[in-house]
Amino acid sequence: MRLTIGPILFHWPAEKKIDFYARIADEAPVDTVYLGEVICSKRTPFFEPHLPDVIARLERGGKTVVLSSLSEVMLKRERDMMEAIAATQGHEIEINDASALLFASGRPHRLGPLMNVYNDETLAYLAKRGATHVCAPPELPGASLAILAARGRALGVGVEAQAFGRASLAISARCYHARAHGRVKDNCQFVCEEDPDGMPLKGMDGKTFLTVNGVQTLSHAYLDLSGEIEALVTMGVSDLRLSPHGVDMVAAAQAWRDALDGRISSVELKRRIAAIVATAPVANGFFHGRAGHLNLAPAHGS
């Protein structure tokens, strides 16, 4: 089982991203790192100049680097970005919007969690057109993930599942960060940078519910499949994705590696992950076909 670091979903300053990836390169026991802005095309210019150095650093650290695309494509510059990423030479790409498939079909590519690969028929079709690896949507229940993973093995296609980090719940054309500050997308002044882990939204009872990240809405709870590790291994999922947050991601990766290699139990993994997350609840309901915010005991079964 490989471990991956998903793309950074939040708008971190370039220096913070560079430091983050340096530490991942040197210390995190992960196999693959996804790089690139997947949420908002306005954010891309900040990190782009540093990309070649970060890629080199990660590769020196023995990581496979995959370039991830935008998830929502409307404007000319976004359309151009999709065509450009589809033409990437020398690195694998992860596609998050069908626009890039127009160009990448027939050549090897990965498909991200927003490409909606929910079933093995879709997987088989896309594999014939060059998909080598898919990341399942976070809401896909374990029973379906098992079928997808089995078909993936038969087709020689990697099937990845997010095991750590807030779950993406929605994407919009409207920027809710800008809206919260009385602005619109075009004059947002990058206010999303103020919230490195997203902006919490609470219900009127004061209970934290959702997390706003520009045009994206995420869960407040961190998706945590540590209690499901045995099921994930048994069903043959090829990769587990850790989605970056401001918490100690190296420690999270180390805990997962230790558990996958049998050095710690799944109970200890779950304990360590809860301690790493600390300020937010963890949840695994989606995996069990239940409400996503629920945190069910592993004994509940998969």
Add this chain to the structure above:
Amino acid sequence: MIRPDLVCPAGTPAALRDAVDAGADAVYCGFQNATNARNFPGLNFTPAEMEKSVAYAHAKGAKVLLAINTFPPAGKFDLWREALDMGARFGVDAYIVADIGVAHYAATTHPDVRLHLSVQAAASSPEAIRYYCREFGVKRVVLPRILTVGEIRDMGREIPCEMETFIFGNHGLMVEGRCSLTNYVTGLSTNMDGVCSPASQVHYEREADGALTTRLGEFVIDRFAADDKAGYPTICKGRYLADCRDAPYYAFEEPISLNLSTLLPDLMAAGVHAFKIEGRQRSRAYVKAVVSAFRKSVDAVLAGADPAFADLLALTEGRKQTEGAFKSKTWR
């Protein structure tokens, strides 16, 4: 100018007849299961009802578009396959699909049935739409409600298929087909089960001060003062608290309906082939009133006359209406 089809919602066989009688060029509907994105109790068609309804519509010269626009989770694909097979047997005029596996099955097994790309496929660029046209022979795309009229016009020049736009009804905020808010709260998925904010998990609670709290599952979606009209708790239309705000606010959007009646001439000039009215979950009275009003308006524009816009405000959600993203991108 293209004569656009008026595509109308039919949640029940009775609503289908009403829509056809009121002048719909086409109706869209689905079976009573997870294969369509309005899988609500008491709504939709049994196979026998579908067969009869197709015959009724065809006898009156109207088309039937079958919505099979959810995403089958692995292990349940057969239900979607059966829906497609039944649709072909009953002679539906088109499938409205979103899932790639479903589109592939439809295109290869039932090549004579037109394929329309559902808004649930979230194809918002010419390249994405061209991909679906190239791979599956899609003949029409239902555009997301996030484009301005100018962007729609430009889109039409770059794609090889027809365009359908929403003109009235629910104003969905999230990219359709990419929203799992309901599943996070309720365990029922919009994409896999066709469910959004299910009534079975809606709770209204009267507080001591007379205020009414609305919940979906265990989450508070809104709170209304005693003399305010309470809205239905849809997550993306709720009021929430954020540190940068002094008071609860509509973090995503107000409860508001889309009404593009005044933009009809512009949309027709932009080359839109079909106008879609949302509301399979709405009453027969709604269907009759809205379809009749838009029939008159579209015919007036085609005749070169000023469209006489009926006052549809009474039928809109929260009695507020918007032109959303269609008029200006400052909406975003």
